[in-house]
Amino acid sequence: MFPNLLHPRGYMGALALFALLAVPFALQSPFAFHLAVLVCVFGALATAWNIVGGFAGQLSLGHAVFYGIGSYAATLLVINFGITPWLGMFAGAVISAMAAIVIAYPTLRLRGPFFALATIAFLEVCRLLTVHEESWTGGSAGLNVPLNIGLQWMVFREKWAYLLIAFGFLLVTLWAAWLIRRSRFGFYLIAVREREDAARAVGVNAVKVKIGAAVISAVLTSLIGSFHAMYLTFIDPSAAFSLELSVQIAMFALIGGLGSVAGPLAGTVLVLPIAELARGWLSSFGSGTHGFVYGVVLVLVVLFIPRGLVGHLGGFVLRFIDRLPGARTPPPAPAKSIAPADALPLGTPLLVAEHLKKRFGGLVATDDVSLTLHAGEILGVIGPNGAGKTTVFNQLSGFIRPNEGIVKIRLADGTWAEPRTPDAFAKDGVGRTFQIAQPFAGLSVLENIMLGAFMHTGVRVEAESIARDVAQMTDLTSLLDTEARSLTVGGMKRLEVARALATRPRALLLDEVMAGLNPADIARAINMVRRIRDSGVAVLMIEHMMQATMALSDRIIVINAGRMLKEGKPSDVVNDPEVIQAYLGKGYLDAQAA
Known part of the structure; x- marks a missing residue:
């Protein structure tokens, strides 16, 4: 159920992850804490998207719809009913799961660009509905999160508190992705991604596994969206239901390595700090600089390392780690028989x-x-x-x-x-x-x-x-x-x-x-x-x-x-x-x- 932290792959991965906490705490800079929070949030979003886009191979460009549902659900429950976002986020997750089923059942039967266009259409419909239902969503003006300071309301004066929560969400998302990748369900997703007919020949119900991936990804994305709304203390339809956000998290996964557990986070760590630092240094002269950085990195990756950072460098890293003491594990004992246990008499x-x-x-x-x-x-x-x-x-x-x-x-x-x-x-x-x-x-x-x-x-x-x-x-x-x-x-x-x-x-x-x-x-x-x-x-x-x-x-x-x-x-x-x-x-x- 959990990675073996005594194995070199386990403890080396844990050390790399906790460096995200160590660096901002060492620098004690508000901007460093803010940057670390963004890396955790977008790394988690990209990892959640990768369950559908990487493992299952379905290019969802409207994935921000679940982020928006989570953001609005938690915020509206806080404003109208005084319900803590710790509970409100689960309400948003349930709504997102139902929305994922409604969206996925008809669209996951589509292939290629048609599925991507269908997801964009759903995203745009949700954005317009949020804009026009002004009486309870605030319309295009958006909503302000009540500034009730305290753990109960997920609002803090110190950035480090947000970082700890964001890091927790990142760990949960990575654990879910790791568990899926090693499970039968994960193998079935990859089989459907690569060759759907061959997957069906070994007993895989392609539609069911793709819908399952969509639901899991939607729930995780919604939970992260709820937290991010509390962190930003303001939401509006153009940001919550943003095509740019969907493309951004898909791009992080692509740069890091589609279909790998560590790839989306690696892509986020590589690109996001560079873009944010460039935007901060150039100030008003750098409007749109982050988009330029994303574009340049994406072009370089597609040209020189099309399988992403993890796809090209992961093998070297793992071979190095596997040379460390304790890396070797004995293979499992052979099965007793591969013949069917219920074989019929000859001639039947x-x-x-x-x-x-x-x-x-x-x-x-x-x-x-x-x-x-x-x-x-x-x-x-x-x-x-x-x-x-x-x-x-x-x-x-x-x-x-x-x-x-x-x-x-x-x-x-x-x-x-x-x-x-x-x-x-x-x-x-x-x-x-x-x-x-x-x-x-x-x-x-x-x-x-x-x-x-x-x-x-x-x-x-x-x-x-x-x-x-x-x-x-x-x-x-x-x-x-x-x-x-x-x-x-x-x-x-x-x-x-x-x-x-x-x-x-x-x-x-x-x-x-x-x-x-x-x-x-x-x-x-x-x-x-x-x-x-x-x-x-x-x-x-x-x-x-x-x-x-x-x-x-x-x-x-x-x-x-x-x-x-x-x-x-x-x-x-x-x-x-x-x-x-x-x-x-x-x-x-x-x-x-x-």
């Missing part, structure tokens, strides 16, 4: 497709296809290019809904389920790979496999243990600490299999796992598939490598023009005249006869 019908039909406009891609995968077998699906194999495959894993027919899978208790979505298929015991490998490039090989393991456990140590055992079966043990983007094609294909296998499926669907591999990798892949079958997992594979398909498959199904052409043992199928004609054309048979 496991995955059944009945009369599948799929039309894309006037094209009939699947025309009355029925098949059955039995427990403990390898079923090969072959056919010429454009035959409809991939369409059938996607229907068997929930990525395409058939127009007619059903797909059902037998559960451990013997009942049949008819899942409708990819994540539901995964949870019911169907794992799959993709024809074009889809690794989560920003994660290590170990973390990629852990994403699959998290479907059955929320404990990080247990997920890591399962991942290590899966890596051994898929020949990835020596590559566990390697970034997925650095793997060869063969390594990426095996990683896809490992990630699906870590979900402990009863049926594993392999989509051309040998395509593009060299002979050595093909031999390794054949042995891997056999080990998987021997572990108790049924395999359905689409493959164009005919020698491998014939060597591995217990049965083969041939699909041509969207229809079932032949089903039987490999030796029967390969010599069938209709199959030869489908692959090589009628002219080949005529030539043989001649």
Whole structure:
């Protein structure tokens, strides 16, 4: 639950954080205290934004709406009801959470710039509503916070008191971000950010996790907004619901390193003091200087360190810290088994497709296809290019809904389920790979496999243990600490299999796992598939490598023009005249006869 302060990473991080307190107390300057308060506030805001913008990859440019809700909620409760902001901030947080759900549910289904524009629109609507409801919000003139001095009202004469509270909010926000990043929820957010389809294939409900991230981020932003209103002692719509504020906190996260825990704070510490000092030194001649500083730093970062400070320098820092005494931790013990605990007896019908039909406009891609995968077998699906194999495959894993027919899978208790979505298929015991490998490039090989393991456990140590055992079966043990983007094609294909296998499926669907591999990798892949079958997992594979398909498959199904052409043992199928004609054309048979 909490970072290990006895580990070098823990105590070095704590020392860096408490330097934010030590410097202003050493200088004993009101401006130093003010600057430290701003760093804590904007560092916390950027960290909260990073949960949505960095971890989940959703560019929210209207995030100040939650800051404004928190500011106005706490201030209005103080003015109208005399309620302490310590309670008022939680009222604002509840309102912000509800607003986040209302905003996120329709908008998080959007992608790219459309989501960013939608968040800006919500921000502008809230600003205009605040301006026009003048009777209780003060309109464009704003509101003054009552100057009731004391801890109860969060108003003090000394700057250092504000700094202690701001630092507390920063610690809470960093702890929340650290906890999320190390949890199953955090892994799911990163998976959705990088490859949403691949995330759904390991049981991730993309919409739910993105809404969860939006709610957590909104609550933290609202709490910080309430405190900042008390610190400023004045709020108005143009500042509370400010597009500039949203862009500013997003920029701090981008400069520091999106998706990292320390990145947003690092970006704030780098840029904010320079901008504030420049504005203070230049006084009236420096109007807008802080914006110029932000722009210059942002351009330099994008040009020279596009992954941010932490993305480029974090590895060097961590390698240095990990050389300190006490940094090494033993790996977890291997899991006992990666096979499904509820494996069915051999030969039991496991995955059944009945009369599948799929039309894309006037094209009939699947025309009355029925098949059955039995427990403990390898079923090969072959056919010429454009035959409809991939369409059938996607229907068997929930990525395409058939127009007619059903797909059902037998559960451990013997009942049949008819899942409708990819994540539901995964949870019911169907794992799959993709024809074009889809690794989560920003994660290590170990973390990629852990994403699959998290479907059955929320404990990080247990997920890591399962991942290590899966890596051994898929020949990835020596590559566990390697970034997925650095793997060869063969390594990426095996990683896809490992990630699906870590979900402990009863049926594993392999989509051309040998395509593009060299002979050595093909031999390794054949042995891997056999080990998987021997572990108790049924395999359905689409493959164009005919020698491998014939060597591995217990049965083969041939699909041509969207229809079932032949089903039987490999030796029967390969010599069938209709199959030869489908692959090589009628002219080949005529030539043989001649």
